[in-house]
Amino acid sequence: MNAPDTYFSDFAHALRYWRNKRGYSQLKLSVDADVSQRHISFLESGRAQPSRELILKLGIVLDVPLRQRNAMLLAAGFAPAYQERSLSDPEMQAVRRALEFMLAQAAPYPALVVDRLWNLVMANEPAIAMLRFFLGMPTHAPLPRDGSVNVIRTTLDPRGLRPCIVNWQDVCADQLQWIAREAMSDGPGSEAEALLAELATLAGTDGSLAVPNLERRALPFLPVTLAKDGVELNLFTTITTLGTPHDVTLHELRLESFFPADDATAAWFAAQGQT
Structure with missing residues (x-):
């Protein structure tokens, strides 16, 4: 433990x-x-x-x-009550199989599993292909899925996905709110609080971006618009959590699924799945 x-x-x-x-x-x-x-x-x-x-x-x-x-x-001087196992633990095999099943079922659309700080834990092939394309990675370049890649840091970093995000400010506000909620839950001096402070120092990230602009949203959800080399994708996401977890790791895992917000985006992913 x-x-x-x-x-x-x-x-x-x-x-x-x-x-x-x-x-x-x-x-x-x-x-x-x-x-x-x-x-x-x-x-x-x-x-x-x-x-x-x-x-x-x-x-x-x-x-x-x-x-x-x-x-x-x-x-209070007591030992922890809840274990924090790795997904590679034999006792977690059933959960890992369930996550792998959900990731596979999401294809041809991207889906990934992250922990509470949005460190990448698992991802399906469409998600890996999408990240490779927009990050300018070689086709077969490995994408670490050991928690060393932070999805929100990659999104907000000017050297990461940020140059490809058309609605950068809206996405930035939304992403910061996720980490802010974790920081509030953890309390002072936590890892989430340190991550929030780090993200706030990224170029172009200031307090004005921490509040979403609801006035200019025509859709009932926040789309993420990615554009590169003539390709423009409009996506929205859903977050899935595991029910009644008794393990810290399971309690904090989230499966983020990306769905097309328009027909052109759906067609692009369908074509990628056929290659």
């Missing part, structure tokens, strides 16, 4: 953070968790120490992500 980073100095700090983030009063939390309000107050002031069972109960009531539930346990 991999121990997660501890983002809070103590349990009291973590509990206050998550209660406020979820908009709970001490009274509401005490009612929903079936704990006295006085005890909640003592926990937040450090005058009382929680049991392991109470931490897990509060984590469920406050809908705290599994990684942060482990961090709360560590902050």
